[in-house]
Amino acid sequence: MNICTCIVIIKKSCIFAPSNLNKQPSYYIIRSMKEITASDFEQEVLNGAKVLLDFYSTECPPCEALAPKLEALAGLYGDKITFLKIFRQGNRELATQLGVSSSPTLLFFDNGQPILDTISGGIRKAEIVERLDQMLTPGEVEEIRSRIEPVSSEYDVAILGGGPAGLTAGIYLGQAKIKTVLIDPALPGGYMGITHQISNYPGFGQPQDGYMLAHFMSEQARHSGIDFKVAVDVSSVDLVKKEIVIDRTETIRAKKIIIGTGTSPNTMNAPGEKEYKGKGISYCATCDAKYYADKEVMVVGGGNSAVEEALFITRFARKVTMVHQFDALTANQTAIDRLKANEKISVLYSHEPRKFEKRGDKMVATLENLKTGTWVEWESDGVFVFIGFKANTAVLGTVLPELDEWGYIKTDEDRKTSLSDVYAIGDIISKKYRQITTSVADGTIAAMTISKEI
Numbered sequence: 001m002n003i004c005t006c007i008v009i010i011k012k013s014c015i016f017a018p019s020n021l022n023k024q025p026s027y028y029i030i031r032s033m034k035e036i037t038a039s040d041f042e043q044e045v046l047n048g049a050k051v052l053l054d055f056y057s058t059e060c061p062p063c064e065a066l067a068p069k070l071e072a073l074a075g076l077y078g079d080k081i082t083f084l085k086i087f088r089q090g091n092r093e094l095a096t097q098l099g100v101s102s103s104p105t106l107l108f109f110d111n112g113q114p115i116l117d118t119i120s121g122g123i124r125k126a127e128i129v130e131r132l133d134q135m136l137t138p139g140e141v142e143e144i145r146s147r148i149e150p151v152s153s154e155y156d157v158a159i160l161g162g163g164p165a166g167l168t169a170g171i172y173l174g175q176a177k178i179k180t181v182l183i184d185p186a187l188p189g190g191y192m193g194i195t196h197q198i199s200n201y202p203g204f205g206q207p208q209d210g211y212m213l214a215h216f217m218s219e220q221a222r223h224s225g226i227d228f229k230v231a232v233d234v235s236s237v238d239l240v241k242k243e244i245v246i247d248r249t250e251t252i253r254a255k256k257i258i259i260g261t262g263t264s265p266n267t268m269n270a271p272g273e274k275e276y277k278g279k280g281i282s283y284c285a286t287c288d289a290k291y292y293a294d295k296e297v298m299v300v301g302g303g304n305s306a307v308e309e310a311l312f313i314t315r316f317a318r319k320v321t322m323v324h325q326f327d328a329l330t331a332n333q334t335a336i337d338r339l340k341a342n343e344k345i346s347v348l349y350s351h352e353p354r355k356f357e358k359r360g361d362k363m364v365a366t367l368e369n370l371k372t373g374t375w376v377e378w379e380s381d382g383v384f385v386f387i388g389f390k391a392n393t394a395v396l397g398t399v400l401p402e403l404d405e406w407g408y409i410k411t412d413e414d415r416k417t418s419l420s421d422v423y424a425i426g427d428i429i430s431k432k433y434r435q436i437t438t439s440v441a442d443g444t445i446a447a448m449t450i451s452k453e454i
């Protein structure tokens, strides 16, 4: 389900429309995405000219984050390139024929022929723009660029990241009437939005769907009066000048910056992993597990996330094999007990993937037995990877605050970093426990500190 569809005329009230699009000349007709089904494929794509085709799913946070980016780009490029979307769950046969096995996936066609690399997963607007520009002549690209006017805005506080940490800081700052903007390349919610059930957030007797908790928190932040710039590309960040550029055209200046950009899943760096990402290797069970109904799946990892996600995948898959590097799981005992009670899951201890290949429809992982040094091939219908996280600091420019030995940002008890007027909150900071509650606490502390300073 797309949360916001800005069609035909761009509305100022639509939170996802980049503000520079509001400056288009009045005669410029804004095009929008068109929904098709498999039966329209021949006419719309094979007999079409230049086409971008988006395979999306429901209950897919990256699909929801992509939708407003595509709507905005359809507004810019739509008179030269046709923007189509197709519901993957309802058109599975076509998706399989086209090699689509992850949501969202973007395909590009010219005169019925597939062109350029497909892209899937958490897609940045810049990646799409790069491909769209390749489909046009330099003159056409220049003409499109001339329609965009750079804009700038000033805030007291800019929050980078709309997870529970950033949203909580936003709620407190908004209620304190401090002019605040929250910036996120995805939709607000962070990991909450992709966690199927959360049972330890206080205030609820029953486990809550993560996306609902994300929705309630972001609505509360929105109602507190802060501005949202979400589903945007964060093009550059200068923590010293306190300047953030989004979508390469909008400059945001703030007196103070709060960093709440969280973490990203680690990758294995095994040959084939990059190649088959989105084509058999996934990092999001909420997005892709439903496509493995009655299939066999491999889950790499053995910590809490891996066990929780493996349990979720068994709602769909017939069999789940967990591959873990140690000879015991590192998840907590409650999670391990639930795993042991689930007959669909087995664990291959002391093994690590060394290579991934695709043979027909099957993913073949070559695993090393870390005790004997022998290698074995393991066939499955798909692989999910949950092997820990790294701090998202790479996006924060060249001058970073002081980090700990694992790359997490050091803060004092007020969540101040070593850089003046720069705060850090949530999973990205150096601390022992990374949970929604601890992130919410960090957001509160930073916002209350700032409220006293401004």
Ligand SMILES: Cc1cc2nc3c(=O)[nH]c(=O)nc-3n(C[C@H](O)[C@H](O)[C@H](O)COP(=O)(O)OP(=O)(O)OC[C@H]3O[C@@H](n4cnc5c(N)ncnc54)[C@H](O)[C@@H]3O)c2cc1C
Residues within 6 Å of the ligand: 160, 161, 162, 163, 164, 165, 166, 183, 184, 185, 186, 187, 188, 189, 190, 191, 192, 194, 195, 197, 198, 199, 200, 201, 234, 260, 261, 262, 263, 305, 308, 309, 392, 395, 425, 426, 427, 428, 434, 435, 436, 437, 439
């Ligand atoms: C699978 C899984 C299950 C979990 N289950 C639970 C649970 O049951 N209970 C619990 O308490 N905790 C759980 N956690 C942990 C919890 O989700 C995290 O501790 C919490 O979400 C961290 O919040 P955060 O705001 O720091 O970061 P995140 O939730 O990671 O949010 C960070 C945000 O920053 C954005 N961002 C990234 N780069 C940039 C950038 N350059 N500029 C701006 N924004 C950026 C991201 O898009 C994201 O929205 C789980 C985590 C995972 C992965």
